Every structure is written in C-alpha cells, then in structure tokens.
Amino acid sequence: xxxxxxxxxxxxxxxxxxxxxxxxxxxxxxxxxxxxxxxxxxxxxxxxxxxxxxxxxxxxxxxxxxxxxxxxxxxxxxxxxxxxxxxxxxxxxxxxxxxxxxxxxxxxxxxxxxxxxxxxxxxxxxxxxxxxxxxxxxxxxxxxxxxxxxxxxxxxxxxxxxxxxxxxxxxxxxxxxxxxxxxxxxxxxxxxxxxxxxxxxxxxxxxxxxxxxxxxxxxxxxxxxxxxxxxxxxxxxxxxxxxxxxxxxxxxxxxxxxxxxxx
Amino acid sequence: xxxxxxxxxxxxxxxxxxxxxxxxxxxxxxxxxxxxxxxxxxxxxxxxxxxxxxxxxxxxxxxxxxxxxxxxxxxxxxxxxxxxxxxxxxxxxxxxxxxxxxxxxxxxxxxxxxxxxxxxxxxxxxxxxxxxxxxxxxxxxxxxxxxxxxxxxxxxx
Ligand SMILES: Cc1cc2nc3c(=O)[nH]c(=O)nc-3n(C[C@H](O)[C@H](O)[C@H](O)COP(=O)(O)OP(=O)(O)OC[C@H]3O[C@@H](n4cnc5c(N)ncnc54)[C@H](O)[C@@H]3O)c2cc1C
Ligand code: FES
Ligand code: FES
Numbered sequence: 001x002x003x004x005x006x007x008x009x010x011x012x013x014x015x016x017x018x019x020x021x022x023x024x025x026x027x028x029x030x031x032x033x034x035x036x037x038x039x040x041x042x043x044x045x046x047x048x049x050x051x052x053x054x055x056x057x058x059x060x061x062x063x064x065x066x067x068x069x070x071x072x073x074x075x076x077x078x079x080x081x082x083x084x085x086x087x088x089x090x091x092x093x094x095x096x097x098x099x100x101x102x103x104x105x106x107x108x109x110x111x112x113x114x115x116x117x118x119x120x121x122x123x124x125x126x127x128x129x130x131x132x133x134x135x136x137x138x139x140x141x142x143x144x145x146x147x148x149x150x151x152x153x154x155x156x157x158x159x160x161x162x163x164x165x166x167x168x169x170x171x172x173x174x175x176x177x178x179x180x181x182x183x184x185x186x187x188x189x190x191x192x193x194x195x196x197x198x199x200x201x202x203x204x205x206x207x208x209x210x211x212x213x214x215x216x217x218x219x220x221x222x223x224x225x226x227x228x229x230x231x232x233x234x235x236x237x238x239x240x241x242x243x244x245x246x247x248x249x250x251x252x253x254x255x256x257x258x259x260x261x262x263x
Numbered sequence: 264x265x266x267x268x269x270x271x272x273x274x275x276x277x278x279x280x281x282x283x284x285x286x287x288x289x290x291x292x293x294x295x296x297x298x299x300x301x302x303x304x305x306x307x308x309x310x311x312x313x314x315x316x317x318x319x320x321x322x323x324x325x326x327x328x329x330x331x332x333x334x335x336x337x338x339x340x341x342x343x344x345x346x347x348x349x350x351x352x353x354x355x356x357x358x359x360x361x362x363x364x365x366x367x368x369x370x371x372x373x374x375x376x377x378x379x380x381x382x383x384x385x386x387x388x389x390x391x392x393x394x395x396x397x398x399x400x401x402x403x404x405x406x407x408x409x410x411x412x413x414x415x416x417x418x419x420x
Pocket of ligand 1: 022023024025026027028029030031066067088089090091094097098099100101102103104105106109110111112113143144145146170171172306307308
C-alpha cells in the first residue's frame with residue numbers, strides 16, 4: 001500500500017527519503033507511475049515548504065526554487081531568458097505542474113529545461129545546502145534539490161532550440177542550448193548542451209572546443225558542425241532513431257548557432 | 264489510511280476522504296460524483312481530464328488529490344448556470360465541435376482558462392491553449408472555430 005508523507009520543510013522531507021520513497025515535485029511523471037502501480041516505491045514524500053516555489057535574486061545569481069513551475073518561469077521577468085525552454089515543455093496544463101526539480105530528474109527524452117540550465121552552467125543547491133554543478137548532479141541524480149542558481153546571460157549570448165515532430169506540443173527529437181560567450185569579438189568559453197541525445201542532458205565538449213576562438217559565422221562554425229555528435233551515441237526511441245538524431249544534429253546545431261529559422 | 268481533504272468544487276465547499284496516492288480525477292468522479300472530467304490515459308497525454316485549479320488548467324489524473332486542499336477546482340459540471348449554458352458550451356453545440364464528445368469537457372476547461380485570461384485570443388493562441396488536449400474525431404478546426412466564436416459572443420454580450 002502506498003503511503004503519502006507531507007512535511008512542512010524541505011529539510012525534513014529530504015530526511016525522510018530512502019530508496020523506497022519518491023519525492024513529489026509537480027507530479028507529472030511520478031503520478032503516472034502511481035496510477036499504473038509502479039512496484040519500485042511505496043512512499044511519496046512531499047513538502048508544503050513555500051520557499052520551494054520562490055524565485056529570488058542572490059547577488060549576481062538568480063535562485064530558482066526546485067518547485068518553480070514552467071508556467072511560473074514564463075510569468076517571471078527575471079527569468080525571461082529561460083522562457084523558450086520552459087515554453088517547450090508539454091502543453092499548458094503540464095506547464096502549470098511541471099517543476100524545475102522534476103525536469104532535472106526526468107528520463108530521456110525529457111529534460112528540455114535542464115538542457116538550457118546546463119548550457120548556462122547552473123549550480124544545484126541540495127536540500128542539505130550542498131552546492132554542485134548541474135553536470136555533476138546529472139551524473140549521479142540523487143538527493144533532494146532545493147533550488148538552482150543561474151546567472152543571467154548577456155544580450156543575445158544564449159540560444160535554445162527544440163526539435164519536435166508535433167507542434168506546438170511535442171516530445172524532443174532533440175533539444176539544444178548554447179551560451180555563446182565572447183572575448184574580443186571571438187567565441188570564448190562557449191558551453192553547448194543537448195537533450196534527448198544521451199540518457200541525460202549532456203554537454204558536448206567536442207563542439208565547445210571547436211568553437212573556441214572562432215567567429216560566429218558559417219566558416220567559423222564548420223569544424224563544430226563536423227564534431228556535432230562526437231562522443232555521443234544517441235538513443236533509439238519511438239520519436240526517432242539514434243541514426244536519424246546523429247544525421248540531423250549538425251543541421252539543427254547550425255540553426256541554433258547562427259540563429260536561423262527552421263523551414 | 265484515508266485522509267480528509269476539503270476544497271471548493273465549482274464554488275461549493277466539498278469534503279472527501281481520499282486514499283493515499285489517489286489522483287484528483289478519481290476523487291472527483293468517484294468521491295464527489297462529478298462525472299464531467301473524463302479518464303483517457305492516466306498519463307497526462309490526452310487532456311480529457313483537464314480541470315481548473317485556482318483558475319489554471321491541470322490534468323487532474325496527475326494531480327495528487329490532497330494537494331488541492333483549500334484550493335478551488337472547476338469542472339465542466341459547473342460551467343452552466345442552471346439551464347443557461349456557458350457561451351463556450353453554446354458555441355461547441357452550434358459549431359459541431361463535439362462528435363463523440365469524450366474530449367469536450369477537457370477542451371471546454373482549457374478554453375475557459377484561456378478566455379478568462381485573454382478574452383480576445385488569436386487563432387494561434389487558441390491552438391496553443393488546447394495543444395495538450397487530443398481530439399480523435401473533429402480534426403480540431405471546429406473546436407478552434409467554436410472557441411473563437413465564444414470569445415466573439417462574450418465580447419458582444
Ligand atoms: C504529456 C506530457 C508531456 C511532457 N512534455 C515534456 C517536454 O516537452 N519536455 C520535458 O522536458 N518534459 C516533458 N514532460 C515531462 C515532465 O512533465 C517534465 O520533465 C517536468 O519538468 C517534471 O517535473 P515534475 O515536477 O512534474 O516531476 P515529478 O513527476 O514530480 O517528479 C519527477 C522525478 O523527479 C524527482 N523530483 C521532483 N522534484 C525533485 C526535487 N526537488 N529534488 C529531487 N528530485 C525531484 C521525483 O522524485 C521523480 O523521480 C512531459 C510530461 C507529460 C506527462
Ligand atoms: S486522463 Fe488525464 S491526461 Fe489523459
Ligand atoms: S469529439 Fe471525439 S475525441 Fe473529440
């Protein structure tokens with residue numbers, strides 16, 4: 001029999017977790033498992049901690065509570081740079097429920113917002129207060145997340161793109177994000193992340209290093225396009241085969257980097 | 264063990280006992296006897312179970328019932344005012360926007376959330392608002408037309 005436990009603070013909720021428990025965010029994935037009687041857990045742990053839904057300015061960083069929904073991101077001026085990624089998640093009803101914390105944990109092909117946060121070098125703050133880079137968090141994916149810390153990108157340095165077959169709502173063939181930082185007119189320290197191209201959202205280091213020191217134009221990005229899927233083994237699923245994902249990735253990467261519209 | 268949950272359902276204070284892990288759709292249908300929201304998939308994919316919570320659309324099959332404690336839930340069951348149908352209901356009937364009718368309660372609630380916030384939506388805004396709702400009968404055109412027509416009627420009223 002399933003048990004639901006509700007705690008007033010995130011700290012207490014985190015303390016109640018074990019491998020038979022699942023922490024409830026917005027529930028868009030967990031409740032599906034509950035409805036279908038998933039035998040892998042017997043407890044739902046939730047918290048009524050209001051701080052989880054807060055968006056706060058913390059020095060140069062914005063702190064986004066793990067319970068902030070995609071709809072709340074879309075309604076926030078401070079987080080306008082995340083709007084293209086938040087808008088890419090599900091339909092309106094799903095966006096009213098889907099949380100930031102749940103998006104970090106969502107299995108393939110989900111995690112569109114996490115892709116954007118990974119390119120922006122977001123830091124994960126755990127319920128314990130421990131902080132770690134999102135990339136490290138995605139590699140281990142355990143523990144309860146309190147919030148994310150992210151810096152606002154400058155001007156037009158940040159790009160996000162989701163490729164799906166159905167519009168306006170459709171699951172990712174892939175999603176891509178790039179933080180195109182520059183130094184003296186040339187790209188420098190760029191971060192590029194993909195979703196639905198591996199078991200979790202991933203950084204694409206081969207592309208990042210091919211973009212170091214080049215100018216943002218067709219000639220400058222040619223090497224990066226050749227390296228578009230280096231080191232990746234994209235999965236097969238009902239949306240697309242791994243082969244297809246690999247074939248079309250350079251086209252979508254070019255559109256992302258050069259800000260071209262898809263036809 | 265069942266736990267008590269109180270919330271407002273279509274404006275009336277409602278108290279029900281819910282099983283641990285029960286979803287709101289189940290509680291509305293079995294606990295409250297409001298059969299207007301439909302079960303299609305139980306996965307958030309079809310939108311037939313869409314209800315408004317504090318005015319915003321949610322797929323009730325994925326809402327843990329106890330999370331609506333103290334909140335306001337609206338379903339299609341509460342749309343009409345006695346015999347007076349809501350403008351959306353009238354527009355759906357007149358525009359043949361319901362065939363089998365299974366998606367209709369969800370479509371109506373998604374549309375109501377839109378019109379309450381944006382009384383004069385564009386066609387793409389309507390399409391976006393119902394993008395989480397599947398219809399296997401109409402091909403969507405009559406539904407989009409009906410929602411735009413309801414907006415017009417409401418504006419004229
Ligand atoms: C119809 C439909 C369409 C969807 N479309 C998309 C899409 O286009 N793009 C996309 O990215 N996703 C999509 N999703 C998946 C999902 O809605 C999102 O990824 C969402 O952000 C998950 O968040 P949640 O709060 O609902 O997660 P929950 O269901 O609450 O939880 C999901 C997982 O995350 C864990 N979790 C939740 N919060 C925390 C926390 N604070 N700390 C640690 N672990 C936590 C849970 O224990 C669970 O394992 C879709 C889902 C549905 C049903
Ligand atoms: S039954 Fe809830 S979305 Fe299908
Ligand atoms: S009218 Fe039959 S599913 Fe929409």
